[in-house]
Amino acid sequence: MSYQGRSRGEQQLVEQLLIHLQREADDERLRDLASDVLGGRLSLREAMASSVYTEAVAPAMNEYSERYTAMDQKDRDTEAQRAGAIVRKLEEADQSQ
Numbered sequence: 001m002s003y004q005g006r007s008r009g010e011q012q013l014v015e016q017l018l019i020h021l022q023r024e025a026d027d028e029r030l031r032d033l034a035s036d037v038l039g040g041r042l043s044l045r046e047a048m049a050s051s052v053y054t055e056a057v058a059p060a061m062n063e064y065s066e067r068y069t070a071m072d073q074k075d076r077d078t079e080a081q082r083a084g085a086i087v088r089k090l091e092e093a094d095q096s097q
Contacts, residue, residue, distance in 0.1 A: 009091030014044065029056040 006014070015038070022034035029052050036042035047053050068076065 007087065007091060009087040009089070012090040013087055027056045029053070 018034045018038050021030050022038060023031075025031045025034065033042065033047045033050065033053050033056075037044055037047050042050075071079070
């Protein structure tokens with residue numbers, strides 16, 4: 001699976017998230033979309049542009065947006081650093097293989 005303009009670590013993170021959605025999402029639409037992307041039947045771009053995906057993800061995104069908006073800048077920076085550390089860890093693991 002390849003996503004243009006993304007580092008290998010970012011690609012691995014997206015793939016892990018898709019696998020999680022495929023297995024664990026409460027909404028069947030999300031499980032199906034993740035399966036289609038992982039199976040190569042749908043590109044990630046197509047999935048993100050899908051109204052089905054938008055409808056399924058909107059409640060969680062609204063909740064996240066509200067939480068993020070309520071965070072102070074220090075907490076936002078901390079979250080960004082944690083995300084960056086995860087991507088770097090995945091990239092390092094990929095390079096060591």
